[in-house]
Amino acid sequence: MGPVPRSALLLAIAGLIPFVWSAVTLVSDPAYELSYALLGGRFVGPYLHxxxxxxxxxxxxxxxxxxxxxxxxxxxxxxxxxxxIPALWAFFMAGGGPVSAGMNLIFGYLGLLALDWQFWKWQLAPRWWLHLRLPMTAAVVALLFVGVMA
Structure with missing residues (x-):
């Protein structure tokens, strides 16, 4: 596995911002209220998550x-x-209440990691792919778990 290109790493980290913000609004009432007042209900808590x-x-x-x-x-x-499979999983399994939907998304991301590994093993993904996907998946799963536990 080679090093992750800087641009891919920075964009992936930026992609975590909505997950982080939604987790913050789930555990902080002031953050929830501020986000709701400034951005509306789509950008808080479980909806954003x-x-x-x-x-x-x-x-x-x-x-x-x-x-x-x-x-x-x-x-x-x-x-x-x-x-x-990941898109179909998201469409069919992320309905219902926030806890079951959150758990199903967690399972979806873990399944995605297995697919990432398989495509990498088949040498279809870049050599550095798993160096990026492993920590990103860990972060996303941890942040989604905040929503499941909130």
Missing amino acids: LSYGMVILAFMAGVLWGFAAKAPREQAPICYALSV
Whole structure:
């Protein structure tokens, strides 16, 4: 595994901001009230946590689709099929109440990590991919867990 390109690392870290902010609004009433007053209900607590979690899980499915495009012709169908699983998981499993939806997103991100590993093992993902995905997945899962426990 090689080093993560600086731009990819910085953009990935920036992508954590909504997860962090939603966790803050879940544990801090003043942060919740300020965010609600300035930004509205879409940008606080469980709504932000779950909606952004679904968006990013679907986005990551698109990343896997891009990796699948590099697969050999005989392997491509399975790669494309695997690449749509995170988006379908987000769509079908992130409904219901905030606790069950949050847990299902956590399972979705853990499943995504398994797919990341498989695409990396097949040498379809960049060599540095798991150096980025392991800590990012740990952070996202921990932040989603705040929502499950709040």
